[in-house]
Amino acid sequence: MRPQFLYEKNLKGVANSVKRKQEQYRKIVRHLYYNGAASIAEIVKAVKMSQPLVASLVDDLMGYGMLLDNGVGESIGGRRPNLFCINSEYQYVIGVDINLHTLNLAVFDLSNKQIFREETKYFDLENSDEYLNSLIEKIESMISQLGIPREKYLAVGISIPGLVDAKQGLSHTHLSATEKGLAHFLGDRLGMNVLLDNDARTMALGEKAFGKAIDKENVLCLNLSNGIGLGMILNGELHSGKNGFAGEFGHILIDPEGKLCYCGKIGCLETLTSGKILVKNISEAVDKGQPTLLASYKKENRKIDLRAVVEAILQGDQFAIDQLNQMCEYLGKGLVTLIHLLNPEMVIIGGKIAHAGKFVIDPVTMSMNKYAMSRISSETELVCSDLLDDSALMGTMANVMRSVLSLD
Numbered sequence: 001m002r003p004q005f006l007y008e009k010n011l012k013g014v015a016n017s018v019k020r021k022q023e024q025y026r027k028i029v030r031h032l033y034y035n036g037a038a039s040i041a042e043i044v045k046a047v048k049m050s051q052p053l054v055a056s057l058v059d060d061l062m063g064y065g066m067l068l069d070n071g072v073g074e075s076i077g078g079r080r081p082n083l084f085c086i087n088s089e090y091q092y093v094i095g096v097d098i099n100l101h102t103l104n105l106a107v108f109d110l111s112n113k114q115i116f117r118e119e120t121k122y123f124d125l126e127n128s129d130e131y132l133n134s135l136i137e138k139i140e141s142m143i144s145q146l147g148i149p150r151e152k153y154l155a156v157g158i159s160i161p162g163l164v165d166a167k168q169g170l171s172h173t174h175l176s177a178t179e180k181g182l183a184h185f186l187g188d189r190l191g192m193n194v195l196l197d198n199d200a201r202t203m204a205l206g207e208k209a210f211g212k213a214i215d216k217e218n219v220l221c222l223n224l225s226n227g228i229g230l231g232m233i234l235n236g237e238l239h240s241g242k243n244g245f246a247g248e249f250g251h252i253l254i255d256p257e258g259k260l261c262y263c264g265k266i267g268c269l270e271t272l273t274s275g276k277i278l279v280k281n282i283s284e285a286v287d288k289g290q291p292t293l294l295a296s297y298k299k300e301n302r303k304i305d306l307r308a309v310v311e312a313i314l315q316g317d318q319f320a321i322d323q324l325n326q327m328c329e330y331l332g333k334g335l336v337t338l339i340h341l342l343n344p345e346m347v348i349i350g351g352k353i354a355h356a357g358k359f360v361i362d363p364v365t366m367s368m369n370k371y372a373m374s375r376i377s378s379e380t381e382l383v384c385s386d387l388l389d390d391s392a393l394m395g396t397m398a399n400v401m402r403s404v405l406s407l408d
Contacts, residue, residue, distance in 0.1 A: 204231025332367020
């Protein structure tokens with residue numbers, strides 16, 4: 001069920017009339033959300049409705065509290081026009097970014113501002129009732145802490161790794177044991193609309209709405225953390241495929257004689273290049289006495305994780321850098337296939353490995369230059385995300401607003 005603004009829930013009348021009024025209101029709110037404050041004349045031009053009708057609808061929305069008077073704008077001949085904007089405190093969106101080992105929660109107002117953010121480390125993702133109950137407790141605790149009435153929350157947006165059917169609200173890889181599907185289960189428990197999608201696609205939505213993919217039409221977004229995810233913006237729209245499974249880049253065949261992947265196939269890219277593999281290779285080398293800054297972890301009986309590896313790379317640890325370079329050789333080789341097929345204008349690297357910055361960009365670029373047709377690869381810009389750990393979290397907000405403001 002598509003989330004609705006509070007005013008939409010209170011519209012009365014014949015069904016067709018209510019639907020038409022909803023669509024008219026939504027066009028105005030959509031324009032103001034994506035473009036900022038505007039005058040009646042500017043709204044008329046954008047939504048292609050008559051001036052008297054737009055003026056009446058804006059008055060209605062101000063009466064509901066959805067819109068606010070935003071002062072006066074610049075004159076284009078004659079009186080300076082009044083400007084109208086969305087009331088950022090009218091409703092709020094909860095963002096939930098579920099990772100394999102951490103949980104990120106946030107609350108956004110309608111100006112996309114984070115009014116709350118919390119990261120819980122060592123919140124290991126398990127397909128169990130205990131995990132689901134802990135997740136719900138975390139969300140409920142946040143709601144209680146903020147003191148915002150529950151009805152003021154527009155929806156909950158959730159990002160989760162693995163195979164996800166966003167239309168049906170189903171997670172097939174993690175938390176898949178719920179009878180009605182994860183989105184319905186959480187919606188029932190929280191008493192809110194819940195929108196669910198894969199973490200890489202949610203990252204792509206975040207980059208398109210708030211990051212380096214703004215104003216871009218064809219962008220590949222790589223989520224490089226413990227695994228490898230791919231979100232694709234093609235012709236300006238998120239590409240999900242038939243069942244929402246598009247983007248399983250980590251499971252393309254790279255080495256036919258390689259290792260068994262957890263997906264059950266042999267030689268997947270993810271068996272050669274991922275945060276999990278990087279940590280595994282470095283940890284095994286440390287156990288064998290390899291000189292590296294990370295050797296101190298063994299002495300102090302601490303577990304080497306991806307954050308520690310990235311920090312060592314940024315400090316110039318040559319062994320960790322060499323291991324990343326080897327991984328990036330395979331990553332670049334895999335990216336070349338995508339670039340040859342899709343001809344994107346930009347590839348954005350996000351996730352925890354993106355914190356390594358030039359240490360990941362430079363070797364991937366070298367590998368791409370080695371294997372790609374230069375005429376195609378030269379047109380593709382490779383960058384690290386500016387949103388970093390917030391890209392999927394921001395994407396949950398973008399996903400909710402995309403749904404509620406859809407004109408379909």
